[in-house]
Structure formats: C-alpha cells, structure tokens
Amino acid sequence: MKIGAVEIPALARLAPMAGITNAPFRLIARECGSGLTTSEEMDAAALLTGHPFADAIAAYYPAERPLAMQLLGKDPDLLARAAERCQVLGADIVDLNMGCPMPKITGKAPWAIIREVVESVSVPVTGNGDVHSMAEARRMVAETGCASVMIGRGALGSPWIFDESFETLPREAQRDLKARVIARHVSLIREHFREKYALIQMKKHLAWYTEGLGHATECRARIFQTRSPEEVWEVFESYWTSTHRAVVA
Numbered sequence: 001m002k003i004g005a006v007e008i009p010a011l012a013r014l015a016p017m018a019g020i021t022n023a024p025f026r027l028i029a030r031e032c033g034s035g036l037t038t039s040e041e042m043d044a045a046a047l048l049t050g051h052p053f054a055d056a057i058a059a060y061y062p063a064e065r066p067l068a069m070q071l072l073g074k075d076p077d078l079l080a081r082a083a084e085r086c087q088v089l090g091a092d093i094v095d096l097n098m099g100c101p102m103p104k105i106t107g108k109a110p111w112a113i114i115r116e117v118v119e120s121v122s123v124p125v126t127g128n129g130d131v132h133s134m135a136e137a138r139r140m141v142a143e144t145g146c147a148s149v150m151i152g153r154g155a156l157g158s159p160w161i162f163d164e165s166f167e168t169l170p171r172e173a174q175r176d177l178k179a180r181v182i183a184r185h186v187s188l189i190r191e192h193f194r195e196k197y198a199l200i201q202m203k204k205h206l207a208w209y210t211e212g213l214g215h216a217t218e219c220r221a222r223i224f225q226t227r228s229p230e231e232v233w234e235v236f237e238s239y240w241t242s243t244h245r246a247v248v249a
C-alpha cells in the first residue's frame with residue numbers, strides 16, 4: 001500500500017500509543033516487520049515552541065523510516081506550521097490525531113464500520129482494532145476490504161506479531177527470537193533514555209513480556225518493586241530463565 005508517495009512495505013504496522021510507542025519500541029516493531037511506525041502524539045504548540053518534552057517525543061532512529069509523526073491540536077494555523085516542522089525533522093508522513101479511544105467507548109471494535117468507510121472513500125483505508133495476530137490482520141482485510149492494518153495493544157509484549165514467519169517457527173526458535181528481541185529492546189531503552197525514564201520503560205515493557213508465562217503475576221509484582229535498570233533486568237532474566245530454561249543472550 002502507498003500513502004501519498006510513501007510505500008508501506010508490509011500489511012501491518014504499529015499503532016500510535018502515547019507513553020509507549022517511543023523510538024526504541026518503534027524500532028523494535030520495525031525490525032520485527034511493522035511496515036511503518038508512528039510517533040506518540042505531539043502537541044502542535046509544544047513542538048513549535050521547542051518544548052524539551054516535544055523534542056524528546058520527536059526523536060527517532062533513521063532505521064525506523066518510513067516514519068509518521070502524529071500531531072495533536074485544535075488551531076489549524078498552528079497545526080499547519082507544526083506539520084511543516086515535522087517535515088523538517090524528517091517525517092515521511094504527518095498524522096493528525098482525530099481523537100483517542102476511552103475505556104468506556106472501547107472493548108470490541110466494530111469491523112463493519114471499517115467496511116462502510118472502505119466503500120465510501122477512494123483513498124486506501126487502514127483498519128484497526130482488536131487485532132492480535134497476522135492471521136487476524138488478514139481476516140480484517142478479507143472482511144472489510146481495508147488496504148492495511150494497524151496493531152496497538154496486540155503488539156505490547158509481542159512485537160514479533162509483525163513477523164510473518166514467526167508462527168511457522170518451531171517453539172525453540174520462537175523462544176530464541178523472543179529472547180533476542182527482548183534483549184535488544186532493553187538495550188535500546190537504556191541507550192535512548194536517561195536512567196529514571198529508562199527504568200519506567202523497562203518495567204512497563206518487561207511486565208508485558210511476561211504475559212502468558214507461568215506465575216507472571218508474582219514476577220510482575222517484583223518487577224514494579226525494583227529501583228534500577230540492573231535490578232529490573234536481573235528479576236526479569238532470572239524469571240525468563242526459570243520459565244524457558246535458556247538464558248537471554
């Protein structure tokens with residue numbers, strides 16, 4: 001699929017999630033096969049005033065590209081100027097946040113609405129909502145006619161969801177791949193963020209990486225009690241080793 005002149009080289013891609021889809025996680029998703037990544041939402045006014053927080057959100061790894069930067073705001077002039085700024089910063093696409101879901105309006109995404117949109121517009125439509133595997137992504141395309149699919153929560157703790165070949169790998173090879181992805185993700189977090197924020201990100205993502213493994217609740221409680229990146233990694237690594245009988249390389 002193409003968005004304007006930008007070729008999106010895969011069916012599925014990582015959905016924007018504030019506080020989560022920062023540069024390290026986006027690069028991991030991209031390396032796993034996400035066709036495009038989108039920054040966390042950036043307030044148009046904050047981006048234009050050079051607010052340090054906006055600058056940090058705009059940071060990206062060149063290897064992430066193609067990259068969309070997402071803007072949030074209500075003033076059309078500010079949004080237009082902020083879009084130009086995104087272009088200067090290197091965005092391939094500027095994405096306008098038209099509203100985030102709230103718990104009371106989410107739970108099962110009505111795919112029928114995606115089909116209605118596809119039938120009503122001439123531009124390619126990206127479907128999104130409650131996709132947890134590439135098989136489900138393909139089912140969404142078949143049922144709605146959308147041209148591509150965005151995956152948000154389904155990628156938390158499972159960025160390998162974007163890897164088309166993952167499901168075909170033997171269990172042992174899946175474990176090795178997961179171990180490599182997790183170790184790389186943690187090392188990117190540690191190189192990209194200052195220690196305090198790196199610790200927050202490591203806790204969040206490592207807790208997600210324990211999803212579906214035995215006795216994960218106990219491990220997650222220990223993860224959230226840790227006070228340094230070294231300590232949280234030690235807790236996670238020993239848990240991983242005990243559940244997988246293999247050391248994360």
Ligand SMILES: Cc1cc2nc3c(=O)[nH]c(=O)nc-3n(C[C@H](O)[C@H](O)[C@H](O)COP(=O)(O)O)c2cc1C
Binds near residue numbers: 070098129130151153
């Ligand atoms: C924690 C969280 C943060 C989100 N932040 C954004 C955001 O900054 N911009 C946006 O357009 N959508 C945001 N979303 C919506 C997601 O991009 C996506 O549309 C939604 O989660 C449904 O997809 P999913 O079922 O695959 O998770 C957020 C969703 C979650 C769960």
